Amino acid sequence: MSLLTVGSVAFDAIETPFGKTDKIIGGAGTFIALASSFFHKNQKIVAVVGDDFPISMIDILRERGIDTEGLQVKKGEKTFFWSGRYHNDMNSRDTLITELNVLEHFDPIIPPSYQETAFLMLGNLSPQVQKLVIDRLDNRPKLVAMDTMNFWMDIALDALKETISMVDVLIINDEEARQLSGEYSLVKASKAIRNLGPKYLIIKKGEHGALLFHGDDIFFAPALPLEDVFDPTGAGDTFAGGFMGYLAATNDVSFENMKRAIIAGSALASFCVEKFGTERLLEISHDDIDERIRQFEMLTDFSMLKTT
Amino acid sequence: MSLLTVGSVAFDAIETPFGKTDKIIGGAGTFIALASSFFHKNQKIVAVVGDDFPISMIDILRERGIDTEGLQVKKGEKTFFWSGRYHNDMNSRDTLITELNVLEHFDPIIPPSYQETAFLMLGNLSPQVQKLVIDRLDNRPKLVAMDTMNFWMDIALDALKETISMVDVLIINDEEARQLSGEYSLVKASKAIRNLGPKYLIIKKGEHGALLFHGDDIFFAPALPLEDVFDPTGAGDTFAGGFMGYLAATNDVSFENMKRAIIAGSALASFCVEKFGTERLLEISHDDIDERIRQFEMLTDFSMLKTT
Numbered sequence: 001m002s003l004l005t006v007g008s009v010a011f012d013a014i015e016t017p018f019g020k021t022d023k024i025i026g027g028a029g030t031f032i033a034l035a036s037s038f039f040h041k042n043q044k045i046v047a048v049v050g051d052d053f054p055i056s057m058i059d060i061l062r063e064r065g066i067d068t069e070g071l072q073v074k075k076g077e078k079t080f081f082w083s084g085r086y087h088n089d090m091n092s093r094d095t096l097i098t099e100l101n102v103l104e105h106f107d108p109i110i111p112p113s114y115q116e117t118a119f120l121m122l123g124n125l126s127p128q129v130q131k132l133v134i135d136r137l138d139n140r141p142k143l144v145a146m147d148t149m150n151f152w153m154d155i156a157l158d159a160l161k162e163t164i165s166m167v168d169v170l171i172i173n174d175e176e177a178r179q180l181s182g183e184y185s186l187v188k189a190s191k192a193i194r195n196l197g198p199k200y201l202i203i204k205k206g207e208h209g210a211l212l213f214h215g216d217d218i219f220f221a222p223a224l225p226l227e228d229v230f231d232p233t234g235a236g237d238t239f240a241g242g243f244m245g246y247l248a249a250t251n252d253v254s255f256e257n258m259k260r261a262i263i264a265g266s267a268l269a270s271f272c273v274e275k276f277g278t279e280r281l282l283e284i285s286h287d288d289i290d291e292r293i294r295q296f297e298m299l300t301d302f303s304m305l306k307t308t
Numbered sequence: 309m310s311l312l313t314v315g316s317v318a319f320d321a322i323e324t325p326f327g328k329t330d331k332i333i334g335g336a337g338t339f340i341a342l343a344s345s346f347f348h349k350n351q352k353i354v355a356v357v358g359d360d361f362p363i364s365m366i367d368i369l370r371e372r373g374i375d376t377e378g379l380q381v382k383k384g385e386k387t388f389f390w391s392g393r394y395h396n397d398m399n400s401r402d403t404l405i406t407e408l409n410v411l412e413h414f415d416p417i418i419p420p421s422y423q424e425t426a427f428l429m430l431g432n433l434s435p436q437v438q439k440l441v442i443d444r445l446d447n448r449p450k451l452v453a454m455d456t457m458n459f460w461m462d463i464a465l466d467a468l469k470e471t472i473s474m475v476d477v478l479i480i481n482d483e484e485a486r487q488l489s490g491e492y493s494l495v496k497a498s499k500a501i502r503n504l505g506p507k508y509l510i511i512k513k514g515e516h517g518a519l520l521f522h523g524d525d526i527f528f529a530p531a532l533p534l535e536d537v538f539d540p541t542g543a544g545d546t547f548a549g550g551f552m553g554y555l556a557a558t559n560d561v562s563f564e565n566m567k568r569a570i571i572a573g574s575a576l577a578s579f580c581v582e583k584f585g586t587e588r589l590l591e592i593s594h595d596d597i598d599e600r601i602r603q604f605e606m607l608t609d610f611s612m613l614k615t616t
Contacts, residue, residue, distance in 0.1 A: 089492060184397060187535045208516040211533060220607045222528040225519060227495045250613070259610040293612055299528045300608040302567040304601055305558065 001142070002042050002116055003248040005032045006108055006133050007123020007237070009047040009071065013083040013097070014276060016090065016231050024277040025057050027080065028123035028147065031234035033066050034281045035241025035268045036121070038289060040249040041065035044114050046133065048102045050077040060282070069111045077102045090229045091206060110136045119248040122146035123237060127156055127163040134166050143253050145169035147240055150176050165197035168253075171240050173204045186211060187218075200258065202243070204236055212262055214255050221262045222299055224270040224292070231276045235269045238281065242268035267292040309450070310350045310424055311556040313340045314416055314441050315431020315545070317355040317379065321391040321405070322584060324398065324539050332585040333365050335388065336431035336455065339542035341374050342589045343549025343576045344429070346597060348557040349373035352422050354441065356410045358385040368590070377419045385410045398537045399514060418444045427556040430454035431545060435464055435471040442474050451561050453477035455548055458484050473505035476561075479548050481512045494519060495526075508566065510551070512544055520570055522563050529570045530607055532578040532600070539584045543577045546589065550576035575600040 007029025014021045029047040036043055044067040051073055061068055083097035108129055120141040122130040130146055144167045152160045153176065164170055170193060174186060181189035190201050190213040201213045207229070212219040242265030243258075250257055267289055274280045315337025322329045337355040344351055352375040359381055366376055391405035416437055428449040430438040438454055452475040460468045461484065472478055478501060482494060489497035498509050498521040509521045515537070520527040550573030551566075558565055575597055582588045 185535055185537075187533045205516065208513065209530070218533055218607060219610070220530040220533070221610075222517070222530070222608070225495045225526055225528070227493055229493075256610075260612055263610055263612060297612060299526060300530070302527070302529075302564075302571055304568055304571060304605060 001118040001248050001251045002044065002114075003036055003040055003119040003121065003244060004044045004046065004070075004114055004117040004141070005029055005036065005121045005123065005241070005244075006046045006130070007032055007121075007125060008080050008103060009045075009049050009053070010080040010082060010103075011053075012233060012277060013081075014231055014233055015085040015096075017086070017088050018228070018230050019276075021276050023081065025054075026082065026234060026277055028125075028234075028237040030057075030061075030278060031237035031272070031281070032121055032123050032241035032244070033061060034064065034278055035238040035265070035272075036245030036248070037064035037066060038268065038286065039242065039245035039264065042248070043067065043245075044070055044117070046070035046108050046110060046114070048072040048074060048106050050079040050102050051075050053079045067113075070109065070114055072109065074102045084233070086232065090232055108133050108136070115139070118142045118251075119244055120144045121240060121244040122163075122167070123240070124149050127152055127160040131159070131163045131166065134163075143168050143247065145171060145240065145244055147171045147236070148176070150179050153179050161196055164193075167198050169200040169202065170198040171202040171204065171236075171243075173206065173236065177201075177203045202262065204239060206232070206235075210239070210262060210266065212255075212258055214258070217255055219255070219259045219262065221259070221266050222296070223266060224295060224299065226270065226273065229273045232273050233277060235272045238272040239265040239269040241265070263293060263296050264289075267296055309426040309556050309559045310352065310422075311344055311348055311427040311429065311552060312352045312354065312378075312422055312425040312449075313337055313344065313429045313431065313549070313552075314354045314438070315340055315429075315433060316388050316411060317353075317357050317361070318388040318390060318411075319361075320541060320585060321389070322539055322541055323393040323404075325394070325396050326536070326538050327584075329584050331389065333362075334390065334542060334585055336433075336542075336545040338365075338369075338586060339545035339580070339589070340429055340431050340549035340552070341369060342372065342586055343546040343573070343580075344553030344556070345372035345374060346576065346594065347550065347553035347572065350556070351375065351553075352378055352425070354378035354416050354418060354422070356380040356382060356414050358387040358410050359383050361387045375421075378417065378422055380417065382410045392541070394540065398540055401540075416441050416444070423447070426450045426559075427552055428452045429548060429552040430471075430475070431548070432457050435460055435468040439467070439471045439474065442471075451476050451555065453479060453548065453552055455479045455544070456484070458487050461487050469504055472501075475506050477508040477510065478506040479510045479512065479544075479551075481514065481544065485509075485511045510570065512547065514540070514543075518547070518570060518574065520563075520566055522566070525563055527563070527567045527570065529567070529574050530604070531574060532603060532607065534578065534581065537581045540581050541585060543580045546580040547573040547577040549573070571601060571604050572597075575604055
């Protein structure tokens with residue numbers, strides 16, 4: 001089953017209490033595609049970079065089974081660049097620089113060979129671009145998931161709600177869920193947001209785990225308690241990529257399987273934060289992931305005795 | 309196995325975004341004893357009240373199997389009174405009034421019939437009083453657990469550390485764990501705190517659940533996602549009471565059984581917050597608790613397939 005990821009491929013420069021980087025590879029599309037590739041090989045990406053973007057990184061994506069025909073390289077233009085500084089608690093950050101560059105007029109062209117897409121993951125981009133992708137696919141995919149952020153709620157709420165109405169799974173964080181719904185209780189927020197269209201809602205809570213809502217069912221996945229979070233950049237995208245890669249690989253969109261997919265995504269995200277950018281994702285093996293998934297199993301496993 | 313609870317029995321006046329109360333029954337000892345009583349009947353309490361405290365409430369404790377011989381009633385004196393106002397997020401609160409009254413010179417007298425205590429739960433009190441209780445027991449209990457709060461870290465850190473060094477299980481919240489250890493990472497904090505003495509550490513994270521640390525093992529229990537949190541007062545004490553009541557009832561202090569005890573405590577705490585003060589705890593039945601424990605089981609239950 002083919003998985004299509006649409007999202008930014010970018011340069012990041014990151015400062016954390018542990019150190020700082022020069023321009024390194026980042027972008028939601030990059031993290032999503034790399035994460036998915038651990039579970040699923042039939043994968044394509046639609047994105048745009050400038051000709052300052054290293055061919056070697058595009059090769060790395062290809063080696064991991066990611067079809068990059070839809071990755072546009074704009075001659076004479078520069079790749080999207082974001083720079084940010086994390087606070088001491090690693091939960092909040094300041095954006096220092098945002099240079100949209102090629103992303104400013106991004107036209108998400110879908111190559112004809114991409115048309116048979118069963119799973120579509122829309123990384124954080126303008127809701128208009130996200131909608132264009134859905135509109136340009138001849139057949140609606142079996143499952144469409146999207147990420148977004150508070151920025152679009154601030155400046156393009158109506159367009160955002162329209163795109164949200166077209167997807168099956170919305171993946172946002174707790175602050176965004178509260179802003180989008182106007183509800184503080186995440187249970188109430190989940191109802192209000194699912195009334196906009198998506199049958200499934202995933203609320204990411206960072207170090208506090210993630211919640212999956214569907215009908216009256218709720219699943220809670222913990223985050224792995226870590227000694228250090230080195231760099232949280234891309235953790236949410238890695239989570240989403242692991243989630244969609246697992247679903248596409250198993251071709252099963254039941255609630256039970258979504259639980260497993262969330263654990264798979266959480267395991268990958270727990271690696272992502274251990275080093276800067278994509279560094280850790282490029283190191284780990286399948287055995288590492290299986291071992292970490294076992295840690296997640298042990299973390300919440302209990303068998304209750306009858307209380308009398 | 310006998311369980312002894314030492315903690316405040318008090319009056320509270322509470323304001324939340326949902327309403328406010330006049331003086332109602334509160335206090336850590338009250339919540340702990342009521343919660344434990346759902347699982348365990350062989351229970352005793354050491355506490356102090358003034359003669360303004362209603363006999364009817366003492367009768368309710370007795371009806372639930374709580375031996376109140378150690379509950380001192382001071383003639384002509386007034387019961388400890390706390391008043392607080394919760395903010396809109398229900399996670400933070402301002403203390404409006406604290407009248408120590410009988411608690412100011414509380415001497416925790418242990419009746420001779422209380423000496424055979426196997427489980428001791430020290431609710432939040434001055435660390436000196438908590439230590440006195442341990443010192444006054446002829447035989448060290450099988451398991452000693454204590455709660456405390458940042459107030460004692462601010463004004464009596466050395467005495468607090470001494471008492472902490474004498475217990476098996478320390479139960480505190482995430483902010484307190486960070487303050488006590490000077491570490492932001494809860495994994496690092498848990499190591500620093502357990503170096504003070506306790507073999508087990510429970511870190512309560514409110515709506516984000518609770519963590520149990522022992523050796524290299526970590527167990528994570530979620531909090532039940534709720535539509536509304538009506539009044540969080542006493543939720544942490546209810547959690548601790550459910551935890552110790554379950555352990556005493558099963559007389560099993562293994563890590564595996566502590567996991568179950570934490571789920572039992574979490575289930576009770578999820579009821580506590582549904583109404584003001586002890587109101588909800590006085591309504592619920594054992595069937596209600598079993599049903600809620602099943603909800604906890606469903607919330608985190610998943611069975612992973614092999615990822616390839």
